[in-house]
Amino acid sequence: xxxxxxxxxxxxxxxxxxxxxxxxxxxxxxxxxxxxxxxxxxxxxxxxxxxxxxxxxxxxxxxxxxxxxxxxxxxxxxxxxxxxxxxxxxxxxxxxxxxxxxxxxxxxxxxxxxxxxxxxxxxxxxxxxxxxxxxxxxxxxxxxxxxxxxxxxxxxxxxxxxxxxxxxxxxxxxxxxxxxxxxxxxxxxxxxxxxxxxxxxxxxxxxxxxxxxxxxxxxxxxxxxxxxxxxxxxxxxxxxxxxxxxxxxxxxxxxxxxxxxxxxxxxxxxxxxxxxxxxxxxxxxxxxxxxxxxxxxxxxxxxxxxxxxxxxxxx
Numbered sequence: 433x434x435x436x437x438x439x440x441x442x443x444x445x446x447x448x449x450x451x452x453x454x455x456x457x458x459x460x461x462x463x464x465x466x467x468x469x470x471x472x473x474x475x476x477x478x479x480x481x482x483x484x485x486x487x488x489x490x491x492x493x494x495x496x497x498x499x500x501x502x503x504x505x506x507x508x509x510x511x512x513x514x515x516x517x518x519x520x521x522x523x524x525x526x527x528x529x530x531x532x533x534x535x536x537x538x539x540x541x542x543x544x545x546x547x548x549x550x551x552x553x554x555x556x557x558x559x560x561x562x563x564x565x566x567x568x569x570x571x572x573x574x575x576x577x578x579x580x581x582x583x584x585x586x587x588x589x590x591x592x593x594x595x596x597x598x599x600x601x602x603x604x605x606x607x608x609x610x611x612x613x614x615x616x617x618x619x620x621x622x623x624x625x626x627x628x629x630x631x632x633x634x635x636x637x638x639x640x641x642x643x644x645x646x647x648x649x650x651x652x653x654x655x656x657x658x659x660x661x662x663x664x665x666x667x668x669x670x671x672x673x674x675x676x677x678x679x680x681x682x683x684x685x686x687x688x689x690x691x692x693x694x695x696x697x698x699x700x701x702x703x704x705x706x707x708x709x710x711x712x713x714x715x716x717x718x719x720x721x722x723x724x725x726x727x728x729x730x731x732x733x734x735x736x737x738x739x740x741x742x743x744x745x746x747x
Contacts, residue, residue, distance in 0.1 A: 434493040434571055435479065435708060438590065439472030439580030440553070441498040443507055444536045446693065451543040467735065468514045469536055471580045471606060472496060474697035474736065475704070480518040481740035482705045485747065492575060492708055494519045497566055499555050500526050500533065507533035523566045527555050538693060545689035560589035567597050575708055576602045584614025591621045606700065610634035619651050624707065626700055627659040640667035641676065660699055668720045677717040682728020691734045695727045698739065702726040722746055
């Protein structure tokens with residue numbers, strides 16, 4: 433059993449400031465942090481913590497497919513050391529003529545708990561042909577392919593190839609960035625779809641439930657749709673049974689928002705854990721509740737370490 437995640441891998445530089453700076457304003461940051469980022473790498477980092485708690489014979493192999501700079505570059509070495517050995521990077525694509533990774537510069541505002549992100553990415557994206565060669569080398573028993581949905585045209589071609597090569601594998605996709613053309617087509621081809629609040633609102637939906645019920649009429653292949661909605665919690669919907677689950681925003685004693693970076697990626701990790709490792713043990717409400725709790729704990733701390741403690745009341 434294996435889970436393969438396909439998406440961009442970033443190196444994040446995070447500045448924490450008292451408030452978001454205005455134009456031409458000088459502002460002193462309270463902290464500066466550099467860490468490996470990217471939706472799929474974040475999801476795998478959390479997922480590898482969770483899968484350590486399942487019996488070894490049930491533990492899925494976790495693999496990342498991402499475009500990285502030269503294999504010998506400092507950035508690529510740091511990325512590998514941060515994820516391996518529990519996440520395998522042997523199928524990553526190295527652009528040997530580049531030394532700099534895709535990068536994000538993030539301003540984290542303490543006054544609002546929000547963050548503003550500026551991306552820099554000069555690495556040529558993966559092509560369908562490159563992915564097909566990688567897929568040919570993967571274990572035929574691969575259980576699930578998860579796509580960031582970064583380049584919809586390429587991602588669609590990759591999904592179509594998977595359907596031929598791995599007819600029994602599940603495909604999940606993120607529909608996150610508002611206004612990005614082609615994401616709807618990806619959702620129509622996927623088994624599991626993760627919608628963001630930003631994308632849903634941009635598309636005219638006023639709640640997670642409205643988004644999922646209406647989108648389910650357009651995503652005929654999907655068996656599970658999920659949508660997070662910030663302080664209003666999250667919803668999940670199984671079109672085949674008509675089952676809708678809702679959970680409110682995570683709260684705990686002395687809870688406060690510390691770091692929202694990667695909260696959505698953490699939620700996805702929780703749902704993928706439920707899908708792959710707890711399919712027979714957890715119902716939809718339990719999977720959603722766990723993913724929501726996991727993401728809530730992540731928001732209350734810096735980084736991703738120790739998030740597997742969310743499993744305490746679920747084991």
